[in-house]
Amino acid sequence: MDGVVDLGQDVFAIDTRMGGYSGITAGYVIRGDRPCLIETGTAKSAPRVQECLSYLGIEAADLATVVVTHIHLDHAGGAGDIAAMYPNSQVVVHEKGARHLADPTKLVQSARRVFGPAMDRLFGDLLPTPAERIVALGDIGHIDLGAGRSLEAFHAPGHASHHIGLVDSVTGDLYTGDAAGIYVPETQDVRPSTPPPDFDLDLAIASIERMRTALPTRLLFSHYGPVDDVSLTLDRSIEELHLWVEMVREARDRNFDLDHAVAMVIEQSQVRLPAFHDDADVVLKFEELASTAANVAGISRWLDKVEGPGSTSGDAAGVTR
Ligand SMILES: [Zn+2]
Numbered sequence: 001m002d003g004v005v006d007l008g009q010d011v012f013a014i015d016t017r018m019g020g021y022s023g024i025t026a027g028y029v030i031r032g033d034r035p036c037l038i039e040t041g042t043a044k045s046a047p048r049v050q051e052c053l054s055y056l057g058i059e060a061a062d063l064a065t066v067v068v069t070h071i072h073l074d075h076a077g078g079a080g081d082i083a084a085m086y087p088n089s090q091v092v093v094h095e096k097g098a099r100h101l102a103d104p105t106k107l108v109q110s111a112r113r114v115f116g117p118a119m120d121r122l123f124g125d126l127l128p129t130p131a132e133r134i135v136a137l138g139d140i141g142h143i144d145l146g147a148g149r150s151l152e153a154f155h156a157p158g159h160a161s162h163h164i165g166l167v168d169s170v171t172g173d174l175y176t177g178d179a180a181g182i183y184v185p186e187t188q189d190v191r192p193s194t195p196p197p198d199f200d201l202d203l204a205i206a207s208i209e210r211m212r213t214a215l216p217t218r219l220l221f222s223h224y225g226p227v228d229d230v231s232l233t234l235d236r237s238i239e240e241l242h243l244w245v246e247m248v249r250e251a252r253d254r255n256f257d258l259d260h261a262v263a264m265v266i267e268q269s270q271v272r273l274p275a276f277h278d279d280a281d282v283v284l285k286f287e288e289l290a291s292t293a294a295n296v297a298g299i300s301r302w303l304d305k306v307e308g309p310g311s312t313s314g315d316a317a318g319v320t321r
Pocket residue numbers: 072074075177178222223321
Protein backbone atom coordinates (compact mmCIF):
# COMPACT_ATOMS: atom_id res chain seq x y z
CA MET A 1 0.00 0.00 0.00
CA ASP A 2 1.23 3.46 -0.91
CA GLY A 3 2.78 5.16 2.09
CA VAL A 4 3.13 2.01 4.24
CA VAL A 5 6.73 0.83 4.58
CA ASP A 6 7.81 -2.44 6.17
CA LEU A 7 10.80 -1.68 8.40
CA GLY A 8 11.26 -5.27 9.54
CA GLN A 9 10.49 -7.18 12.73
CA ASP A 10 6.81 -6.19 12.62
CA VAL A 11 7.54 -2.47 12.48
CA PHE A 12 5.80 -0.39 9.82
CA ALA A 13 5.98 3.30 8.97
CA ILE A 14 2.78 4.90 7.75
CA ASP A 15 2.58 8.26 6.04
CA THR A 16 -0.23 10.11 7.81
CA ARG A 17 -0.24 12.85 5.13
CA MET A 18 -0.71 15.95 7.25
CA GLY A 19 -2.43 18.64 5.17
CA GLY A 20 -2.22 16.31 2.16
CA TYR A 21 1.59 16.41 2.08
CA SER A 22 3.51 13.19 1.58
CA GLY A 23 6.66 12.51 3.52
CA ILE A 24 6.37 14.91 6.44
CA THR A 25 4.35 13.15 9.17
CA ALA A 26 4.90 9.49 10.03
CA GLY A 27 3.07 7.20 12.38
CA TYR A 28 4.52 3.81 13.25
CA VAL A 29 2.85 0.49 13.87
CA ILE A 30 4.33 -2.39 15.85
CA ARG A 31 2.30 -5.44 14.97
CA GLY A 32 2.31 -8.53 17.17
CA ASP A 33 0.36 -9.82 20.14
CA ARG A 34 -0.56 -6.37 21.37
CA PRO A 35 -0.55 -4.10 18.31
CA CYS A 36 0.64 -0.57 19.02
CA LEU A 37 0.31 2.67 17.08
CA ILE A 38 2.91 5.36 17.74
CA GLU A 39 1.62 8.84 16.75
CA THR A 40 -1.93 9.27 15.48
CA GLY A 41 -1.19 12.10 13.08
CA THR A 42 -3.77 14.86 12.85
CA ALA A 43 -7.51 14.45 13.37
CA LYS A 44 -7.94 14.76 9.61
CA SER A 45 -5.46 11.89 9.15
CA ALA A 46 -7.49 9.44 11.27
CA PRO A 47 -9.36 7.79 8.35
CA ARG A 48 -6.07 7.40 6.49
CA VAL A 49 -4.43 5.82 9.57
CA GLN A 50 -7.39 3.48 9.95
CA GLU A 51 -7.02 2.41 6.33
CA CYS A 52 -3.30 1.69 6.87
CA LEU A 53 -3.98 -0.30 10.05
CA SER A 54 -6.63 -2.31 8.24
CA TYR A 55 -4.16 -3.03 5.43
CA LEU A 56 -1.79 -4.36 8.12
CA GLY A 57 -4.54 -6.66 9.42
CA ILE A 58 -5.36 -4.60 12.51
CA GLU A 59 -9.11 -4.16 12.86
CA ALA A 60 -11.26 -2.22 15.32
CA ALA A 61 -11.01 -4.69 18.21
CA ASP A 62 -7.30 -5.44 17.73
CA LEU A 63 -5.37 -2.28 18.55
CA ALA A 64 -4.08 -2.51 22.14
CA THR A 65 -2.12 0.70 22.52
CA VAL A 66 -1.84 4.16 21.04
CA VAL A 67 1.20 6.18 22.16
CA VAL A 68 1.83 9.81 21.36
CA THR A 69 5.34 11.22 21.82
CA HIS A 70 3.74 14.56 22.73
CA ILE A 71 0.40 16.30 22.34
CA HIS A 72 1.11 18.67 19.44
CA LEU A 73 -1.60 18.28 16.82
CA ASP A 74 0.60 16.72 14.13
CA HIS A 75 1.33 13.87 16.58
CA ALA A 76 -1.76 13.52 18.77
CA GLY A 77 -4.47 15.46 16.91
CA GLY A 78 -6.17 12.19 15.95
CA ALA A 79 -6.13 10.71 19.48
CA GLY A 80 -9.87 11.15 20.08
CA ASP A 81 -10.84 9.82 16.65
CA ILE A 82 -8.47 6.84 16.87
CA ALA A 83 -9.65 6.04 20.43
CA ALA A 84 -13.23 5.95 19.13
CA MET A 85 -12.29 3.77 16.13
CA TYR A 86 -10.36 1.29 18.34
CA PRO A 87 -12.46 0.89 21.49
CA ASN A 88 -10.06 -1.54 23.22
CA SER A 89 -6.99 0.68 22.94
CA GLN A 90 -5.34 2.53 25.77
CA VAL A 91 -3.89 5.93 24.96
CA VAL A 92 -0.44 6.52 26.45
CA VAL A 93 0.91 10.04 26.94
CA HIS A 94 3.23 11.91 29.29
CA GLU A 95 1.46 13.07 32.45
CA LYS A 96 1.95 16.74 31.47
CA GLY A 97 -0.17 16.16 28.35
CA ALA A 98 -2.79 13.78 29.71
CA ARG A 99 -5.39 16.33 30.79
CA HIS A 100 -5.27 18.03 27.36
CA LEU A 101 -6.19 14.77 25.64
CA ALA A 102 -9.12 14.29 28.03
CA ASP A 103 -10.24 17.89 27.57
CA PRO A 104 -8.66 19.45 24.48
CA THR A 105 -10.64 22.72 24.69
CA LYS A 106 -7.68 24.91 25.63
CA LEU A 107 -5.24 23.21 23.29
CA VAL A 108 -7.62 23.57 20.34
CA GLN A 109 -8.39 27.20 21.22
CA SER A 110 -4.74 28.15 21.32
CA ALA A 111 -4.03 26.26 18.09
CA ARG A 112 -6.90 28.09 16.38
CA ARG A 113 -5.50 31.40 17.58
CA VAL A 114 -2.05 30.59 16.17
CA PHE A 115 -2.98 28.90 12.91
CA GLY A 116 -6.20 30.75 12.05
CA PRO A 117 -7.75 29.48 8.81
CA ALA A 118 -4.86 27.04 8.25
CA MET A 119 -6.06 25.06 11.29
CA ASP A 120 -8.83 23.28 9.38
CA ARG A 121 -6.66 22.65 6.34
CA LEU A 122 -3.76 21.19 8.34
CA PHE A 123 -5.18 19.64 11.50
CA GLY A 124 -8.93 19.61 12.15
CA ASP A 125 -10.22 19.50 15.72
CA LEU A 126 -8.69 17.26 18.39
CA LEU A 127 -11.57 15.29 19.92
CA PRO A 128 -11.54 14.29 23.61
CA THR A 129 -10.21 10.88 24.64
CA PRO A 130 -12.20 9.21 27.46
CA ALA A 131 -10.18 9.85 30.62
CA GLU A 132 -10.43 6.23 31.78
CA ARG A 133 -8.57 5.08 28.67
CA ILE A 134 -5.63 7.45 29.13
CA VAL A 135 -2.43 6.07 30.68
CA ALA A 136 -0.23 8.92 31.96
CA LEU A 137 3.51 8.30 32.20
CA GLY A 138 5.96 9.99 34.53
CA ASP A 139 9.73 10.08 34.07
CA ILE A 140 9.78 6.55 32.69
CA GLY A 141 7.18 4.09 31.51
CA HIS A 142 6.74 0.59 30.15
CA ILE A 143 4.40 -0.40 27.33
CA ASP A 144 3.69 -4.10 26.88
CA LEU A 145 3.74 -5.17 23.23
CA GLY A 146 3.16 -8.85 24.07
CA ALA A 147 5.45 -11.88 23.72
CA GLY A 148 8.08 -10.32 25.96
CA ARG A 149 8.48 -7.26 23.75
CA SER A 150 8.05 -3.76 25.15
CA LEU A 151 8.51 -0.08 24.56
CA GLU A 152 10.48 1.65 27.29
CA ALA A 153 9.52 5.31 27.59
CA PHE A 154 11.49 8.18 29.05
CA HIS A 155 10.68 11.85 29.52
CA ALA A 156 12.40 13.89 26.79
CA PRO A 157 11.55 17.59 27.30
CA GLY A 158 13.06 20.51 25.38
CA HIS A 159 10.86 20.65 22.26
CA ALA A 160 7.84 20.33 24.57
CA SER A 161 7.49 19.74 28.29
CA HIS A 162 5.18 16.76 27.63
CA HIS A 163 7.52 14.91 25.25
CA ILE A 164 8.64 11.30 25.64
CA GLY A 165 11.07 9.06 23.76
CA LEU A 166 10.45 5.33 23.29
CA VAL A 167 12.83 2.40 22.78
CA ASP A 168 11.74 -0.96 21.36
CA SER A 169 13.23 -3.74 23.51
CA VAL A 170 13.57 -6.12 20.56
CA THR A 171 14.81 -3.90 17.72
CA GLY A 172 16.57 -1.12 19.64
CA ASP A 173 14.58 1.39 17.57
CA LEU A 174 14.24 4.79 19.19
CA TYR A 175 11.10 6.80 18.48
CA THR A 176 12.33 10.37 18.62
CA GLY A 177 9.10 12.34 18.10
CA ASP A 178 10.39 15.90 17.63
CA ALA A 179 12.94 15.73 20.46
CA ALA A 180 15.89 15.24 18.10
CA GLY A 181 14.54 17.72 15.57
CA ILE A 182 13.10 17.06 12.15
CA TYR A 183 14.84 14.78 9.68
CA VAL A 184 14.52 15.85 6.06
CA PRO A 185 14.87 12.69 3.93
CA GLU A 186 15.41 14.74 0.76
CA THR A 187 18.67 16.18 2.11
CA GLN A 188 19.40 13.49 4.72
CA ASP A 189 19.90 16.17 7.30
CA VAL A 190 18.14 17.54 10.36
CA ARG A 191 16.43 20.82 11.07
CA PRO A 192 15.51 21.95 14.57
CA SER A 193 11.95 22.33 15.81
CA THR A 194 11.99 24.88 18.62
CA PRO A 195 8.47 26.30 18.95
CA PRO A 196 7.12 28.39 21.81
CA PRO A 197 6.08 28.16 24.52
CA ASP A 198 8.18 25.25 25.80
CA PHE A 199 11.44 25.23 23.85
CA ASP A 200 14.43 25.01 26.19
CA LEU A 201 17.92 24.52 24.74
CA ASP A 202 19.44 22.88 27.82
CA LEU A 203 16.57 20.42 28.20
CA ALA A 204 16.59 19.68 24.47
CA ILE A 205 20.29 18.83 24.50
CA ALA A 206 19.94 16.76 27.68
CA SER A 207 17.13 14.79 25.99
CA ILE A 208 19.26 14.12 22.91
CA GLU A 209 22.12 12.96 25.14
CA ARG A 210 19.63 10.75 26.99
CA MET A 211 18.73 9.21 23.63
CA ARG A 212 22.37 8.50 22.95
CA THR A 213 22.74 6.59 26.23
CA ALA A 214 19.93 4.25 25.16
CA LEU A 215 22.34 3.03 22.43
CA PRO A 216 19.63 2.90 19.79
CA THR A 217 20.19 0.90 16.63
CA ARG A 218 18.01 3.20 14.54
CA LEU A 219 16.14 6.49 14.92
CA LEU A 220 12.50 6.60 13.84
CA PHE A 221 11.62 10.25 13.27
CA SER A 222 7.99 11.34 13.26
CA HIS A 223 9.23 13.82 10.65
CA TYR A 224 10.30 11.84 8.72
CA GLY A 225 11.31 8.23 8.63
CA PRO A 226 14.02 5.81 9.73
CA VAL A 227 17.66 6.83 10.10
CA ASP A 228 20.49 4.34 10.64
CA ASP A 229 23.36 6.71 11.28
CA VAL A 230 22.42 7.38 14.89
CA SER A 231 25.39 9.17 16.34
CA LEU A 232 26.08 11.42 13.34
CA THR A 233 22.40 12.44 13.25
CA LEU A 234 22.21 13.19 16.98
CA ASP A 235 25.44 15.21 16.66
CA ARG A 236 23.90 17.22 13.82
CA SER A 237 20.73 17.80 15.87
CA ILE A 238 22.75 19.33 18.68
CA GLU A 239 24.92 21.32 16.28
CA GLU A 240 21.89 22.82 14.52
CA LEU A 241 20.25 23.74 17.84
CA HIS A 242 23.35 25.68 18.86
CA LEU A 243 23.58 27.36 15.45
CA TRP A 244 19.93 28.47 15.49
CA VAL A 245 20.21 29.81 19.02
CA GLU A 246 23.37 31.71 18.02
CA MET A 247 21.59 33.19 14.97
CA VAL A 248 18.70 34.43 17.11
CA ARG A 249 21.13 35.77 19.69
CA GLU A 250 22.94 37.68 16.93
CA ALA A 251 19.63 39.15 15.71
CA ARG A 252 18.90 40.35 19.24
CA ASP A 253 22.40 41.81 19.58
CA ARG A 254 21.64 43.77 16.40
CA ASN A 255 18.29 44.88 17.85
CA PHE A 256 16.23 43.19 15.13
CA ASP A 257 12.54 42.69 15.76
CA LEU A 258 11.05 39.22 15.31
CA ASP A 259 10.30 39.64 11.57
CA HIS A 260 13.82 40.83 10.82
CA ALA A 261 15.27 38.04 12.94
CA VAL A 262 13.30 35.48 10.90
CA ALA A 263 14.50 37.06 7.64
CA MET A 264 18.09 36.96 8.87
CA VAL A 265 17.86 33.31 9.90
CA ILE A 266 16.37 32.35 6.51
CA GLU A 267 19.12 34.25 4.71
CA GLN A 268 21.89 32.61 6.72
CA SER A 269 20.29 29.17 6.32
CA GLN A 270 20.14 29.62 2.55
CA VAL A 271 23.88 30.16 2.53
CA ARG A 272 24.60 27.37 5.00
CA LEU A 273 22.28 24.69 3.62
CA PRO A 274 21.77 25.38 -0.10
CA ALA A 275 20.59 21.83 -0.86
CA PHE A 276 17.53 22.28 1.38
CA HIS A 277 16.71 25.76 0.12
CA ASP A 278 17.18 24.87 -3.57
CA ASP A 279 14.08 22.70 -3.56
CA ALA A 280 11.05 24.97 -3.21
CA ASP A 281 8.61 22.09 -2.60
CA VAL A 282 10.71 20.72 0.25
CA VAL A 283 11.02 24.17 1.84
CA LEU A 284 7.27 24.74 1.53
CA LYS A 285 6.20 21.50 3.20
CA PHE A 286 8.75 21.67 6.00
CA GLU A 287 7.90 25.33 6.63
CA GLU A 288 4.24 24.30 7.00
CA LEU A 289 5.34 21.70 9.52
CA ALA A 290 7.84 23.71 11.58
CA SER A 291 8.24 27.22 10.31
CA THR A 292 11.36 29.32 10.69
CA ALA A 293 9.12 31.94 12.33
CA ALA A 294 7.91 29.48 15.00
CA ASN A 295 11.48 28.29 15.60
CA VAL A 296 12.80 31.83 16.00
CA ALA A 297 9.87 32.78 18.26
CA GLY A 298 10.48 29.72 20.46
CA ILE A 299 14.21 30.38 20.77
CA SER A 300 13.50 34.05 21.43
CA ARG A 301 11.09 33.16 24.21
CA TRP A 302 13.70 30.88 25.80
CA LEU A 303 16.36 33.61 25.53
CA ASP A 304 13.92 36.03 27.19
CA LYS A 305 13.70 33.60 30.08
CA VAL A 306 17.42 32.97 30.55
CA GLU A 307 18.90 36.30 29.47
CA GLY A 308 16.06 38.80 29.89
CA PRO A 309 13.80 40.37 27.23
CA GLY A 310 15.39 41.40 23.93
CA SER A 311 14.49 43.03 20.62
CA THR A 312 12.73 39.90 19.33
CA SER A 313 10.44 39.60 22.37
CA GLY A 314 6.75 39.56 21.65
CA ASP A 315 3.65 37.49 21.87
CA ALA A 316 5.07 34.17 20.79
CA ALA A 317 2.90 32.11 23.11
CA GLY A 318 0.87 29.17 22.09
CA VAL A 319 2.41 27.88 18.90
CA THR A 320 1.42 24.28 19.14
CA ARG A 321 3.81 22.27 17.01
ZN1 LIG B 1 5.92 17.50 15.10
